[in-house]
Amino acid sequence: MPVALLALAIGAFGIGTTEFVMMGVLPEAAADFGVSIPSAGYLISGYALGVVVGAPLLTAAAVRLPRKTMLLAMMGLFTLGNTLFALSPNQEFGVAFRFLAGLPHGAFFGAGAVVASSLAKPGERAKAVSMMFMGLTLANVVGVPLGTLLGQKVGWRATFGVVAVIGLLAMAAIAKLVPHQGKPVEPSLRGELGAFRRPQVWLALAIVTFGLGGVFACLSYIAPMLTDVTGYSPSNVTLLLSLAGVGMTIGNILGGRLADKALMPSLYVSLIGLAAVLAIFTFTANGKVGAAVTIFFVGLAGFMIGPMMQARIMEKAGGTPSLVSAAVQSAFNIANSIGAYLGGLVIAGGFGLVAPNWVGASLAVLGLSLAVVSGGMDRREARLAPAMAS
Incomplete structure (x- = not known):
């Protein structure tokens, strides 16, 4: 190379x-x-x-x-x-x-x-x-x-x-x-902007925003959660972040491969898995072994979604993908911002340091709901295509 x-x-x-x-x-x-x-x-x-x-x-x-x-x-x-x-x-x-x-x-x-x-x-x-x-x-x-x-x-x-x-x-x-x-x-800026007239493009961006917002609601406050709730020392948090990184790397690779084979079914499974693992983390955060295992799967499930949504939005953008591709980065970081904000909100409200995990699970469910809507639109378009062709 x-x-x-x-x-x-x-x-x-x-x-x-x-x-x-x-x-x-x-x-x-x-x-x-x-x-x-x-x-x-x-x-x-x-x-x-x-x-x-x-x-x-x-x-x-x-x-x-x-x-x-x-x-x-x-x-x-x-x-x-x-x-x-x-x-x-x-x-x-x-x-x-x-x-x-x-x-x-x-x-x-x-x-x-x-x-x-x-x-x-x-x-x-x-x-x-x-x-x-x-x-x-x-x-x-x-x-x-x-x-x-x-x-x-x-x-x-x-x-x-x-x-x-x-x-x-x-x-x-x-x-x-x-x-x-x-x-x-x-390039044609008008053509690039034209991609944003497609409802499926906006749905894809919303799935990124809310689905990955669940990951960041958890990870934004992972350090105080692991030290004050789980009981790890600050130096051990370093190792656990590395473990989360390994999960992210594996998830990124798996997500890309699954997207090529069966994009939407794989996306549904990933969002269900993310919602489940974040909900489970509210309980496993109280034990060192359980927390370590769960944080790996948070990274794995969360970062499987990224390459799937990149492939999805490029497909729906048609022949004008540049600006839409940049918008994925915007959606990813809106997810970061929303997750951090809502996670901090429940902590400030006195619900405890594990409460962001419940917020994350809820956001993942919202992302799943949007994915189901998007998949339904695909099926409806497929049914209408023969009639429109004739």
Whole structure:
């Protein structure tokens, strides 16, 4: 495979680390800023909202820039945001800088996928794109646990300082290894926006938002849940986050394979499984072995949904997938924001640190309901197709 993919994977590793490591160092950041755990959850929501805003806007800007220039600009903005966040004087500035760091997230992956595909030989394009996203999955296995450990031992600011260094390394690697590809052909923005007139596209985005919102309602507060309820030490939380990352990686691989074979039935099963495992976690969180097993399956079930929904929305977008593909990143991070907000709401309401798991299970059921509606529309369209053809 082209060595340029390594540069893209480094960038994906940094982005994945900064997005998810906040969950592991949330108690340390809350204590440093002098705010409650639910209030510190806005640091997670701030990043997610940055992705929501930046993905479509910066993707639109990407069509006017050479891909390599776009990748370097996005990594530069990413590095700046994380540097400023590490220097944040208070909670308010922290949320603003997390928002800034989240802006380039979706646009980087959108441009990176195009570059990875263009560099690969015919028949190996999907594999090339998956190599870039391998950096994202490795972030959950390696970057997040090590970043959490560093935050606990040295301080959360050191964690994001290291993330900023990863951003600089990614910029250097992109500049050195990614070939110049020229300015892309100007696309039709009207055509791209036309995909959003399809109800199935909006249903797919809603399934991502609510189905994966269930995962983030749980994971946003996993560190205090495991220490204060389960009884793990902060250092053991690092290992458990790595276990969740392994589940995410396996789920991502399984989800992609199942999507190729039977997309909608597999999606139903994944959402049912996610709702069940989150509900079970409200009970297993009280025991160390049960919690460890359950957190693995939360990552597994949750991240099976991602590749399924990516395939689903590309199918429903027709021949204009670029902006819709960026919108998936927005929906993913709206899920992050909603999950963190609702999870913090029930904690602040006095329902306890395991209450976000019930919120997550409810969101997964809502996502399942929307998936059933979408599947019903497919069947109705299939019945009407012969009549319309005649």
